Amino acid sequence: MSQENETSAVVEDVAAQKSSDNTTQYLSFVLGKEEYGVDILRVQEIRSWEPVSRVPNVPPYEKGVVNLRGAIVPIIDLRERFALSKVEYTPLTVVVVLQTGSGNHTRIMGVVVDSVSDVISVERNEIQGAPDFGTKVSNEFINGLVSVSERMVMLLDVDKLLTIENLEQNES
């Protein structure tokens, strides 16, 4: 519980700061050697990995569902989602619980990442558009790129991450 409280405190803090200018804060996390960022206001909490209940006949990156204080929340492995090499889950593996709002209906979903690294402040004009990799790499979830102390961070579009799940549901 204490972890959750801290996180929500951080989120509130950030919300207070954010209103001032056009700086957005991102929570950055690591997958393999790549660094990604999500809008910190979308982050509900950060949890450690715990076993999930598998859901039958869904894509392998949808690991299953967990009980998050009475709500059934799906867990998605971002490594597998982005077709990176698989790793064993350890007690240090982290699940970032994200919120998405479509209309007045909000959903929550957990994404499995290697580790959470930092909170970064990004000026809006620092964000570069996502380059087109052609068909080789899908950039549909990527909002833009930003460079933070020589590292490249890819900013993810949380809504699209979730919408994609919906689309595939219709296809399958």
Added chain:
Amino acid sequence: MSIDMSQFHQVFFEECFEGLEAMESGLLSLDIGDIDSEVINTIFRAAHSIKGGSGTFGFTVVAEYTHIMETLLDEMRDGRRQVTKPAVDVLLGSVDCLREMLTSIQNEEEVNMASAAKHQAALEMELHGTAGGSHAPAPAHHEAAAPTPVAVAAPEPEEEEDEIEEEQGWKISFCPYLSLLRTGNDPVRLFREISELGELTSHATIEDVVPFAELDPEECNITWELKLVTDASEAAIKEIFSWVEDDCAIEFAPLAKPKKAKKSKAAAAPAPAPVAEAPKVEEHAPVAAPAPAAKKPPVEADASKNAAPKASSSIRVDTDKIDTLINMVGEVVITQSMLGLVGENFTMDKVGLLKRGLAQLERHTRDLQQSVMNIRMLPISFVFSRFPRLVHDISTKLDKKITLKLVGENTEVDKAVVELINDPLVHLIRNSLDHGIEMPADRIAAGKPEMGTIELKAYHRGGHIVIEIVDDGRGLDKNKLLAKAIEKGLVEETAILSEKQIFELIFMPGFSTAEQLTDISGRGVGMDVVRRNIQSLGGNIDIISELGKGTTIAIHLPLTLAILDGQSVAVGDETYIVPLVSIIESINITEKMLNKVAGKGETFKLRNEYLPIIRMREIFNVKSGAATKPNEGVIVVVEGQGALCGFLVDELLGQQQVVIKSLEANYRRVEGVSGATILGDGSVALILDVPGLVRLSVR
């Protein structure tokens, strides 16, 4: 001091709709020949509180409209007016109109004045038209006035006010001297007394009020203009003021006089016009208002569109239920503190005490759960109460004589079920009215009483609620059904169907036996939707019918949608829940029972039937756990969509009640799974969707 009144609006609307329902059911139960004054009183009270409430909240349109209804009802109540069928129908119409008005106001839309004016005119006609010759010009005036508010919505309230003032009354200007208060008189008390004589509106003039610093609380600086709508005499009013005669200047003027002048102006035709003039003006009314009428439909369409999101989901709960709940919580708290005591300085000799405490806790938790579920339970009369009106309206339209009997209206059922069962029931009742019950002449020819009966019953049976619609109409004709089905290509000509199967044909999409379509039913859409709706609630629907005797449609529904009795089964390392209602039996598998069909599909023999087997391990791609040998495991025989089939699982774990959680809220629909639940250890288990799995296995 200003209070935000809008916070009370929701409650007001709920009360209004309840009041309208009460009025409606009261009106329907009125027996024309033999009037029960208590029923009239109930209707009157409902109208009165709607009027009062809408006045308070400033919905003058509603208040004024209700006022007219109230006047009519008041006369009926006092026996000054006969209760006639047309009068009741007009009142029923105005209940609908009021409901429409309130819905528009609730959705913050403009009230549809056109229909309001129409109903109001009908009401006025009823009120004055039969009241005697002296009032005859009044309807003419209203008919003429009616189109005006349609064309220009705004002036409506003013016009309305004139109408009310038209009744006789007094205009009183009341100017107390400064000394009035010193004599121990209180204007407020006076006003209260006057208001008992009739309807009082007051206007205070405060020009003479001195600045606050110089104000003497014992001096009265205010003067009033009072309007009193009453039939009391001047003497009666003067009597009230007799106490203060010496301390004020007071003037009386009758209200009616100036009104008369206004009336003749508005009506264009001279006031003493012969009665024959009245219908003429009425005829003109629709012609005068074509433009606004054309504008009307979009407003209505919007209303129906917006109605859904605005619908609130509150619930009225019996205080008794809440008291029980509070008692339960008290018990739980006591048990908890007792266990706390046992836990401190625990020694082994306290084990007995601990066990007893835990047993108590378990019992209380279960009771608590039950009482909480009870709060969601509503009597089915919430649904049933709408049907007398429906039957009344439709039977009049069809020229049939039908009585509706309600049995077991107090049977309680989950709120969610109540909300979802309404539409299917409406459909089924319409069907019974339209197709089931014959025309009176046909009934007499068939040797049945002229009056048809539809019985709507609700009762509990073993964790289910059963709703039955029983009619004594013509029943279903098996041969006709079958012929129709063959004609439509829904059934093979050579097929041999049981009676039950034939009756179930009416649930097929596109199936209708009605010779001619009516706007009530018979389009062949509907019965399949009815069945689908009921199945989505986890229920099923049965038909029993005898040609010439009648039809019984029985709907079985679970009592609640939130909790389900489940059998947990193990497949590999995973746990799944099978709804107990769909399980017929479970059997240990033996090799002898298994048969392969075409080398692939598996069946097993249960007594004399061969049933298909669905291997859960395969259909769900379970890889974990030790693979069961092909001939080991348990077969759970389930019924899904009328067909039996066997689920092969590794082990039966136990039966328990599970709370159904939605998978879709955060995730998505998964085939073969109807929901999820949280087990005692906090992990998630999926609840199997038996019909869905059967479908899945066919693919």
